[in-house]
Amino acid sequence: MTKKQFKAESKRLLEMMINSIYSQKEIFLRELISNASDAIDKIYYKALTDESLSFEKDQYYLKVSADKENRTLAISDTGIGMTKEELEANLGTIAKSGSLAFKNENESKDGHDIIGQFGVGFYSAFMVADEVTVISKALGEDTAYKWGSEGADGYTIEEVEKDTVGTAIILKIKENTEDEKYDEYLEEYRLKSIIKKYSDFIRYPIKMDVTSRKLKEGSENEYEDVQEEQVINSMVPIWRKNKNELSQEDYENFYTEKRYGFDKPLKHIHISVDGAVRYNAILFMPENIPFDYYSKEFEKGLELYSNGVLIMEKCADLLPDYFSFVKGMVDSEDLSLNISREILQHDKQLKLIAKNINKKIKSELQSLLRDDREKYEVFYKSFGRQLKYGVYSDFGSNKDVLQDLLMFYSSIEKKLVTLDEYVTRMPEDQKYIYYASGESYERIEKLPQTEVVAEKGYEILYFTEDIDEFAIRMLMNYKEKEFKSVSSGDLGFEAEENKDSTASEENENKELFDHMKNVLAGKVKDVRVSKRLRSHPVCFATDGEVSIEMEKILSAMPD
Ligand code: ADP
Ligand code: MG
Numbered sequence: 001m002t003k004k005q006f007k008a009e010s011k012r013l014l015e016m017m018i019n020s021i022y023s024q025k026e027i028f029l030r031e032l033i034s035n036a037s038d039a040i041d042k043i044y045y046k047a048l049t050d051e052s053l054s055f056e057k058d059q060y061y062l063k064v065s066a067d068k069e070n071r072t073l074a075i076s077d078t079g080i081g082m083t084k085e086e087l088e089a090n091l092g093t094i095a096k097s098g099s100l101a102f103k104n105e106n107e108s109k110d111g112h113d114i115i116g117q118f119g120v121g122f123y124s125a126f127m128v129a130d131e132v133t134v135i136s137k138a139l140g141e142d143t144a145y146k147w148g149s150e151g152a153d154g155y156t157i158e159e160v161e162k163d164t165v166g167t168a169i170i171l172k173i174k175e176n177t178e179d180e181k182y183d184e185y186l187e188e189y190r191l192k193s194i195i196k197k198y199s200d201f202i203r204y205p206i207k208m209d210v211t212s213r214k215l216k217e218g219s220e221n222e223y224e225d226v227q228e229e230q231v232i233n234s235m236v237p238i239w240r241k242n243k244n245e246l247s248q249e250d251y252e253n254f255y256t257e258k259r260y261g262f263d264k265p266l267k268h269i270h271i272s273v274d275g276a277v278r279y280n281a282i283l284f285m286p287e288n289i290p291f292d293y294y295s296k297e298f299e300k301g302l303e304l305y306s307n308g309v310l311i312m313e314k315c316a317d318l319l320p321d322y323f324s325f326v327k328g329m330v331d332s333e334d335l336s337l338n339i340s341r342e343i344l345q346h347d348k349q350l351k352l353i354a355k356n357i358n359k360k361i362k363s364e365l366q367s368l369l370r371d372d373r374e375k376y377e378v379f380y381k382s383f384g385r386q387l388k389y390g391v392y393s394d395f396g397s398n399k400d401v402l403q404d405l406l407m408f409y410s411s412i413e414k415k416l417v418t419l420d421e422y423v424t425r426m427p428e429d430q431k432y433i434y435y436a437s438g439e440s441y442e443r444i445e446k447l448p449q450t451e452v453v454a455e456k457g458y459e460i461l462y463f464t465e466d467i468d469e470f471a472i473r474m475l476m477n478y479k480e481k482e483f484k485s486v487s488s489g490d491l492g493f494e495a496e497e498n499k500d501s502t503a504s505e506e507n508e509n510k511e512l513f514d515h516m517k518n519v520l521a522g523k524v525k526d527v528r529v530s531k532r533l534r535s536h537p538v539c540f541a542t543d544g545e546v547s548i549e550m551e552k553i554l555s556a557m558p559d
Pocket of ligand 2: 031
């Protein structure tokens with residue numbers, strides 16, 4: 001048995017890699033399972049063109065077995081296996097990917113389900129194991145081989161007995177240290193949850209012997225622990241299924257299973273795109289505001305999968321802030337991953353997907369608004385504020401996306417209306433979109449300033465949230481109609497003669513007005529006669545950019 005050496009640089013590379021590529025140790029299981037799945041895929045692709053091979057799907061599976069006593073964890077598969085040469089080439093050469101080579105050789109044959117490409121994932125095993133043994137028998141070979149390594153100092157290869165084609169990777173799990181716990185990688189529940197998290201949608205069954213307490217046979221109260229082989233992964237990614245095959249319930253179950261929220265989703269969006277960038281996505285509009293939504297802890301983002309394997313739990317780049325409430329996942333085979341498969345190297349494809357998704361969310365919200373107003377209003381009550389913040393931020397550059405999704409309470413309709421509805425029913429002589437700000441609808445209703453506008457028969461939008469007025473200032477106008485506060489100096493419909501007559505009335509009562517100005521000096525800029533008042537003796541008005549309500553908010557802000 002000869003011991004072969006890694007080249008010096010490779011040795012350093014291996015050490016570096018083992019310790020620095022992956023941010024989480026648990027990733028090793030994802031990598032080994034992905035390799036096993038690739039190995040089965042290879043038989044599948046071979047069988048497509050090789051008539052002597054048949055592929056009976058139910059004969060192919062992976063198995064994860066932990067042995068606490070011996071501190072070993074084995075991941076075995078019924079895949080294509082490795083010859084002696086392949087063991088040396090693929091596991092003895094860092095960054096050599098047999099899978100990438102396979103994909104290139106079989107390009108015409110739609111080999112893109114294969115996950116491997118970098119030739120480093122296997123070594124992640126050394127993050128949790130101080131010894132790795134690989135026993136493999138390649139398809140069509142009589143002899144099986146055992147590859148063994150204790151990490152950076154090299155590997156051995158020898159002949160071994162193995163009946164069936166396939167590979168078993170056996171990890172000798174490290175002992176716990178003060179800083180790191182490794183025992184957990186021998187625990188059933190932990191292994192199950194890692195498999196669920198990253199490898200739930202691997203297309204072949206991942207089996208595990210799972211212990212459960214069962215009533216002893218023939219007994220009514222005696223229990224015993226029994227080991228049962230279970231399939232841990234759900235295998236078929238629902239996003240790859242045809243929309244017609246899926247029911248509302250399927251989507252709701254997925255939402256709950258994935259723990260996107262504790263509520264029922266208000267709406268789901270299932271996207272399958274086969275264009276410049278290929279991806280599948282299932283997105284959800286939650287019904288309720290997540291409890292931490294307006295807190296610092298809240299992280300927006302969608303789950304990102306590459307070929308069914310979880311790459312990132314919260315990919316923030318996929319969602320603009322104004323749609324941060326959207327939950328769900330994206331799966332694409334076109335992502336350029338970096339070697340840790342954790343972060344993305346070039347984000348061109350990701351940007352394309354994000355743009356695409358953004359458009360889709362907008363149009364789905366618009367159709368919800370059009371087709372199911374009641375539901376839209378439920379949504380809007382939860383997340384309307386976020387849309388308004390979206391208009392306000394980035395200097396209103398999101399206005400095209402968002403302005404049609406906004407709603408405000410209307411003085412005439414006594415309910416939420418869209419800007420489009422407002423503008424569509426404006427009388428011909430009305431020049432502006434009028435709004436009034438206040439603490440509540442009831443208080444706004446009583447504002448003296450609203451009376452004269454209402455008297456003209458014009459609709460007034462009631463702004464009760466701080467953000468409202470700031471947001472529409474960013475919009476500036478909607479369908480070429482400018483917004484105007486009912487408390488602004490010029491309402492845009494008072495006749496010239498009115499202005500003359502107020503001037504003369506002010507002159508006639510000059511003494512009184514001067515006196516009032518004196519008394520209120522420093523509090524108001526001016527005191528004037530108004531033709532706007534109806535049932536009230538007096539009201540405040542502004543003549544500048546900032547309305548009274550905005551002034552209140554601004555002066556309440558810390559300096
Ligand atoms: P990658 O999967 O990116 O190619 P890995 O380091 O994970 O890189 O694996 C290196 C290579 O070893 C794979 O490309 C494949 O050729 C081979 N290999 C690893 N695990 C198995 C396995 N279970 N069965 C067959 N071949 C395997
Ligand atoms: Mg791999």
